[in-house]
Amino acid sequence: MDFSKLKKQVILKGGKILDPIENTIKKSDLVLEDGKIKALGKFNSNKSAHLIDCKGLIITHGFCDLHAHFREPGREDKETLESGSMAALAGGFTRVCVMPNTNPPIDSPEVIRYIVDRSEECPIYIHPIGAITKGQEGNELTEMGTMLSEGAVAFSDDGLPVTNSAIMRNALEYGTMFDIPIINHAEDLCLKQDAVMHEGKVSTHLGLPSSPDLTESNMVHRDLSLTDLTGGRLHVPHVSSSKSLDHIRIAKRKNDKVTAEVTPHHLFFTDNDLQKFDTNLKVAPPIRTTSDQKALIKALKDGTLDCIATDHAPHTIEEKEGTFDLAPFGMIGLESCFGAVNKVLVKENNLDQLDLIQMLTTRPRKIMGFNDNLLDIGVNAELTIIDPNEEWIFSRADIQSKSYNSPFIGQNMYGRVKYTICKDHISVI
Amino acid sequence: MKHRHLLGLKDYPAEDIKSIIDTAFTFKEVLERPIKKVPSLNGKTIVNLFFENSTRTRISFELAQKRLSADTVNFSASTSSLKKGETFKDTAQNLEAMKIDAVVMRHPTPGAPLHLTKYIDAIIINAGDGTHEHPTQAILDMTSLHEKFGYLKGLKVAIIGDISHSRVALSNIYGLKTMGAEITLCGPATLIPPFVEDLGVNVNYNVDEVIEWADALNVLRIQRERMGGGLLPSIREYRNLFGITRERLSQHNKELVIMHPGPMNRGVEIDSSVADSDQAIILNQVLNGVASRMAILYLLLGGKSEGGKD
Numbered sequence: 001m002d003f004s005k006l007k008k009q010v011i012l013k014g015g016k017i018l019d020p021i022e023n024t025i026k027k028s029d030l031v032l033e034d035g036k037i038k039a040l041g042k043f044n045s046n047k048s049a050h051l052i053d054c055k056g057l058i059i060t061h062g063f064c065d066l067h068a069h070f071r072e073p074g075r076e077d078k079e080t081l082e083s084g085s086m087a088a089l090a091g092g093f094t095r096v097c098v099m100p101n102t103n104p105p106i107d108s109p110e111v112i113r114y115i116v117d118r119s120e121e122c123p124i125y126i127h128p129i130g131a132i133t134k135g136q137e138g139n140e141l142t143e144m145g146t147m148l149s150e151g152a153v154a155f156s157d158d159g160l161p162v163t164n165s166a167i168m169r170n171a172l173e174y175g176t177m178f179d180i181p182i183i184n185h186a187e188d189l190c191l192k193q194d195a196v197m198h199e200g201k202v203s204t205h206l207g208l209p210s211s212p213d214l215t216e217s218n219m220v221h222r223d224l225s226l227t228d229l230t231g232g233r234l235h236v237p238h239v240s241s242s243k244s245l246d247h248i249r250i251a252k253r254k255n256d257k258v259t260a261e262v263t264p265h266h267l268f269f270t271d272n273d274l275q276k277f278d279t280n281l282k283v284a285p286p287i288r289t290t291s292d293q294k295a296l297i298k299a300l301k302d303g304t305l306d307c308i309a310t311d312h313a314p315h316t317i318e319e320k321e322g323t324f325d326l327a328p329f330g331m332i333g334l335e336s337c338f339g340a341v342n343k344v345l346v347k348e349n350n351l352d353q354l355d356l357i358q359m360l361t362t363r364p365r366k367i368m369g370f371n372d373n374l375l376d377i378g379v380n381a382e383l384t385i386i387d388p389n390e391e392w393i394f395s396r397a398d399i400q401s402k403s404y405n406s407p408f409i410g411q412n413m414y415g416r417v418k419y420t421i422c423k424d425h426i427s428v429i
Numbered sequence: 430m431k432h433r434h435l436l437g438l439k440d441y442p443a444e445d446i447k448s449i450i451d452t453a454f455t456f457k458e459v460l461e462r463p464i465k466k467v468p469s470l471n472g473k474t475i476v477n478l479f480f481e482n483s484t485r486t487r488i489s490f491e492l493a494q495k496r497l498s499a500d501t502v503n504f505s506a507s508t509s510s511l512k513k514g515e516t517f518k519d520t521a522q523n524l525e526a527m528k529i530d531a532v533v534m535r536h537p538t539p540g541a542p543l544h545l546t547k548y549i550d551a552i553i554i555n556a557g558d559g560t561h562e563h564p565t566q567a568i569l570d571m572t573s574l575h576e577k578f579g580y581l582k583g584l585k586v587a588i589i590g591d592i593s594h595s596r597v598a599l600s601n602i603y604g605l606k607t608m609g610a611e612i613t614l615c616g617p618a619t620l621i622p623p624f625v626e627d628l629g630v631n632v633n634y635n636v637d638e639v640i641e642w643a644d645a646l647n648v649l650r651i652q653r654e655r656m657g658g659g660l661l662p663s664i665r666e667y668r669n670l671f672g673i674t675r676e677r678l679s680q681h682n683k684e685l686v687i688m689h690p691g692p693m694n695r696g697v698e699i700d701s702s703v704a705d706s707d708q709a710i711i712l713n714q715v716l717n718g719v720a721s722r723m724a725i726l727y728l729l730l731g732g733k734s735e736g737g738k739d
Binding site for chain 1: 439516517518536537538539540541543544558559560561562596599622623624625627628
């Protein structure tokens with residue numbers, strides 16, 4: 001990936017502009033000046049401008065990821081805000097919300113401020129998600145109001161579910177004052193026990209400790225009920241099971257404050273792919289069955305799921321090359337996201353290209369309250385340029401993250417991010 | 430042999446299982462001789478890599494290796510550098526560097542032997558990986574059944590006890606199904622894995638019905654640590670519902686072969702009066718264990734291997 005400062009004037013020539021707010025795709029050139037959108041229309045190149053040939057390419061909003069782990073502070077050997085930013089740019093993401101399971105956790109206004117200040121130097125926009133409870137311990141609420149004024153955009157205890165229903169109720173209730181999403185990693189840890197994969201036919205063959213889909217859906221159901229009770233805003237992260245979708249679908253009929261995301265890996269893989277005991281596929285919630293996979297695709301189409309989020313979770317090779325029981329949960333996902341979801345959804349399941357782009361741009365942005373139109377004249381350029389039809393194989397060389405725990409390595413991809421423009425810089429991928 | 434390693438019996442070819450069993454019978458004759466040693470694996474080096482305690486399986490392998498004149502080294506996790514934080518990968522690569530021919534590995538994690546194949550060129554034999562597979566045990570069980578009945582196709586075998594946590598059960602199911610036997614699982618519902626029907630077996634919670642049906646019972650060890658973990662109420666309850674007792678067997682007027690992979694919890698899953706009776710072939714299983722492991726080592730390391738790939 002080549003990363004450099006934008007020239008004073010740049011002409012994106014011959015591409016199609018996909019506007020996910022106006023729901024339009026039209027042929028147009030686009031001129032950038034001083035890192036801002038200057039004009040749309042038809043333009044001829046001039047000597048001083050940097051011309052980028054966008055023939056056959058789609059120019060759209062920069063992608064937004066609601067769920068990533070940049071490991072800073074505490075595990076800078078896995079990822080930093082800088083390296084995570086480069087991974088994001090390689091995947092077409094210009095805006096990323098980072099989870100608070102750092103060391104120390106992002107559970108105070110001071111740590112929020114630290115992330116916000118550090119992000120100023122980074123080539124993308126990074127928004128911290130604060131912890132719901134102090135130390136992510138599930139006992140005491142954090143100073144949400146003060147954290148919001150320092151730059152938090154949502155609250156989550158991330159990988160640690162809020163098991164105490166009273167605390168979850170309080171979080172949702174307290175959150176109503178600020179109208180921000182509360183995100184709860186939905187897993188019933190009592191039912192999960194020592195499970196490392198989905199309980200199904202495949203786990204019976206592999207002998208790996210497993211837990212059923214109810215492990216997720218029971219807690220999703222509880223959270224939806226508490227949302228109903230409190231009038232709070234709930235965002236359900238990385239939905240993996242058909243049963244959870246049933247609950248979300250019903251809840252959404254009467255409650256427009258419920259939103260939900262799905263990851264590329266839950267769309268792309270099934271538990272059958274675990275036959276080789278690849279630790280890169282060990283993730284929480286676990287990869288589930290073919291019928292869950294189909295249900296997730298359907299749920300994106302019917303609006304039960306709002307958006308795609310990567311749950312980019314870097315781990316060191318040392319941790320992942322051990323045996324299955326010892327490997328930590330999680331995989332990276334920013335760089336491989338578009339090629340994977342475009343293949344599954346657009347190529348294989350006839351989703352409209354425009355819908356997919358909305359799931360990566362306007363829909364996640366709306367959940368976090370980022371509502372500006374990135375194609376308006378005068379705004380800072382935050383654009384992603386894709387080739388929707390390129391067939392390629394994802395490889396280690398495509399990874400910008402400090403870690404490379406990706407089961408997508410070696411997988412066929414369809415559609416590829418070619419350029420990402422953000423903060424007056426351009427990444428050529 | 431189709432596969433270079435013996436990692437499990439899932440998708441293991443029937444003709445290879447047959448050929449191991451036939452070879453085991455040949456080696457059993459050797460074991461009956463006054464001089465019980467043959468030079469078949471002279472010059473081969475085998476490491477017994479045990480990350481989990483085992484006495485019987487390790488001794489059985491070691492004896493099989495010595496009877497075949499192989500050089501053997503034992504490595505067990507309690508005496509190893511693993512406690513010093515050495516990784517699985519380092520251990521594997523160190524072994525590889527020492528130019529060995531085969532590794533017999535026991536490990537508490539499912540998939541660990543397959544994982545080892547990524548780091549090592551030697552032939553890998555799985556001596557039990559967590560709750561996944563224990564293929565050499567299943568092969569010795571099949572050798573014992575074949576010896577007793579003369580056939581496996583159509584044989585009715587019941588596996589009784591903790592199926593969920595049993596690598597013996599899973600490998601027996603794969604192997605016996607491949608060889609055409611019928612299988613019924615019997616045990617507490619909390620110890621029968623979900624989706625077990627996908628393995629092509631029957632489940633019956635009534636042990637008396639199962640005894641009526643079966644030609645042979647393979648009785649599995651009930652680990653005391655399962656008690657009180659919410660899976661089993663008590664040993665007394667288990668004995669009442671599933672224990673293979675003399676009283677229970679005497680209510681059934683039939684010939685029945687009793688097997689147990691050991692170690693037995695006498696008085697829990699099986700009574701001494703049953704374990705020590707003529708209908709039990711438990712000690713014969715032990716001898717067949719050595720013969721079967723000799724057969725496996727010989728076929729994979731020395732004998733008729735066609736250099737198959739995995």
